[in-house]
Amino acid sequence: MKMAQLTPAGTIHPFPRSGLQVFVESQSGQQVLRCYQCGKCTAGCPSAYAMDLGPRRVMRAIQLGLKDEVLASSTIWLCLQCQTCSARCPAEIGIAEVMESLRLLAAAERSRPAERDVALFHRLFRDLIRRWGRIYELGLGALYNLRGRHPFANLGLVPRLLSRGKLPLLPQRTKGASQVRAIFARVRAAEREAPPSEAKEGTDASRQ
Amino acid sequence: MPAGSSYAYYPGCTLHSTAREYDVSLRLVCQKLGIELRELRDWACCGASSAHAESRLLGIALPARTLQAAEEMGLPLGVACAMCFSRLKLASHELADGDTLDLVGRIIGRGFGNKATVVHMLQVLDSEREALPVKRTLEGLKVASYYGCLLVRPRDIVGFDDEENPQIMDRLVEATGAHAVPWGFKTECCGAGFSVPRADIQLKLSHRILSQAKAAGADCVSVACPLCHSNLDSYQQVMRREYEHEIGLPVLYFTQLVGLALGLEPRELLLNRHVTDPLPVLKARGLA
Numbered sequence: 019m020k021m022a023q024l025t026p027a028g029t030i031h032p033f034p035r036s037g038l039q040v041f042v043e044s045q046s047g048q049q050v051l052r053c054y055q056c057g058k059c060t061a062g063c064p065s066a067y068a069m070d071l072g073p074r075r076v077m078r079a080i081q082l083g084l085k086d087e088v089l090a091s092s093t094i095w096l097c098l099q100c101q102t103c104s105a106r107c108p109a110e111i112g113i114a115e116v117m118e119s120l121r122l123l124a125a126a127e128r129s130r131p132a133e134r135d136v137a138l139f140h141r142l143f144r145d146l147i148r149r150w151g152r153i154y155e156l157g158l159g160a161l162y163n164l165r166g167r168h169p170f171a172n173l174g175l176v177p178r179l180l181s182r183g184k185l186p187l188l189p190q191r192t193k194g195a196s197q198v199r200a201i202f203a204r205v206r207a208a209e210r211e212a213p214p215s216e217a218k219e220g221t222d223a224s225r226q
Numbered sequence: 227m228p229a230g231s232s233y234a235y236y237p238g239c240t241l242h243s244t245a246r247e248y249d250v251s252l253r254l255v256c257q258k259l260g261i262e263l264r265e266l267r268d269w270a271c272c273g274a275s276s277a278h279a280e281s282r283l284l285g286i287a288l289p290a291r292t293l294q295a296a297e298e299m300g301l302p303l304g305v306a307c308a309m310c311f312s313r314l315k316l317a318s319h320e321l322a323d324g325d326t327l328d329l330v331g332r333i334i335g336r337g338f339g340n341k342a343t344v345v346h347m348l349q350v351l352d353s354e355r356e357a358l359p360v361k362r363t364l365e366g367l368k369v370a371s372y373y374g375c376l377l378v379r380p381r382d383i384v385g386f387d388d389e390e391n392p393q394i395m396d397r398l399v400e401a402t403g404a405h406a407v408p409w410g411f412k413t414e415c416c417g418a419g420f421s422v423p424r425a426d427i428q429l430k431l432s433h434r435i436l437s438q439a440k441a442a443g444a445d446c447v448s449v450a451c452p453l454c455h456s457n458l459d460s461y462q463q464v465m466r467r468e469y470e471h472e473i474g475l476p477v478l479y480f481t482q483l484v485g486l487a488l489g490l491e492p493r494e495l496l497l498n499r500h501v502t503d504p505l506p507v508l509k510a511r512g513l514a
Contacts, residue, residue: 068426100375100415112380122279138423139422140276175461197291197334
């Protein structure tokens with residue numbers, strides 16, 4: 019293990035920054051070392067009760083560079099992005115943005131999501147936007163049930179929603195759909211050209 | 227935002243489908259108040275929470291297309307859905323960076339200046355609050371204003387109200403003559419899109435919010451987001467089964483409450499489209 023090192027600006031870091039920390043900080047714009055583990059994030063998090071690690075422990079794991087543990091946790095998928103943690107963090111860390119960056123890392127690394135259904139839902143949602151330009155609720159539900167192999171999920175509400183005319187049978191048509199498809203393609207091309215920064219372990223010179 | 231003002235209007239996907247009553251009631255209210263809504267042509271989805279779950283750039287580019295269209299119309303962009311509002315605000319914030327703006331301009335195929343201002347329709351109606359031409363006072367109706375998570379967070383980007391105890395909807399509710407009850411779950415998350423992949427979590431969170439509203443003595447809940455509405459309104463029968471707890475609390479869009487106060491009829495405002503029927507409560511108060 020490397021010992022504490024002095025950065026060019028004179029800030030002491032106990033450890034060189036891990037690749038995980040570098041990725042999270044560059045993608046989220048947040049400084050994870052500011053976290054002093056007070057636990058306000060986990061205390062106020064509406065879905066923390068269902069998580070394996072909880073936001074506070076994820077923050078600590080990032081500080082320690084525990085990439086596998088972080089990517090395997092359910093936390094990054096069960097984060098609802100409600101931003102309660104960010105609003106309350108006394109160190110002013112945008113924790114929700116940190117969680118978002120971890121999902122991006124999971125996508126970049128093609129790691130197996132701990133919450134398969136949540137990841138599937140997001141993927142199908144994106145596919146439908148790409149196809150129609152707008153979201154199509156009935157199609158989203160049907161695809162989710164088929165691809166997720168839970169054909170009878172969420173069916174209880176359907177008759178009530180249909181009877182109130184709240185669930186259109188057909189997707190909305192917009193002439194913008196072809197432009198949206200082009201946006202998806204150009205985003206993909208731009209990201210191939212310049213992928214989200216994959217930092218090397220222990221490169222600390224960029225800090226401060 | 228004086229009366230007679232015009233907005234480039236972005237309904238978002240759900241206002242044309244599951245939340246049509248929000249769209250209809252908003253348009254009627256704006257018509258009454260002399261606010262012109264010019265719907266953007268060929269608008270597309272903002273990407274919601276799914277675009278940015280895979281790609282930051284996609285999460286900015288989809289709303290950027292809408293920002294560009296509003297800029298071209300030379301009007302402020304009026305948004306009804308809290309999720310769309312949040313995505314558009316965040317994108318606009320990211321696009322303040324010149325390099326991002328250039329790149330995104332190329333991606334959407336049209337360069338633009340990121341000049342459009344983004345407002346939620348709640349802000350627009352709030353500016354009419356003091357001169358609201360009330361025809362039918364909602365006196366006696368106790369309303370829990372529910373903001374959800376995305377309308378007022380993050381404060382440094384959205385920045386129009388307090389993150390924990392916002393007041394803007396309460397003020398508007400009071401302007402209709404109704405009573406806005408004080409309560410603690412205004413900005414707790416309803417579970418959002420988890421109603422599909424983790425319905426257990428969404429049900430628990432939504433149930434907690436409704437229980438709190440009921441305990442605060444509310445007759446109904448007022449919302450400004452179609453996803454919050456769906457989660458709080460449509461699942462009350464599931465809650466009854468799951469928690470053996472009869473909630474029976476109608477959930478209305480704030481535009482429907484304002485519409486009632488302006489003298490519009492419950493049917494025009496599509497109050498009959500909700501899963502939890504609000505008409506008994508309104509009738510008991512002599513409002514329908």
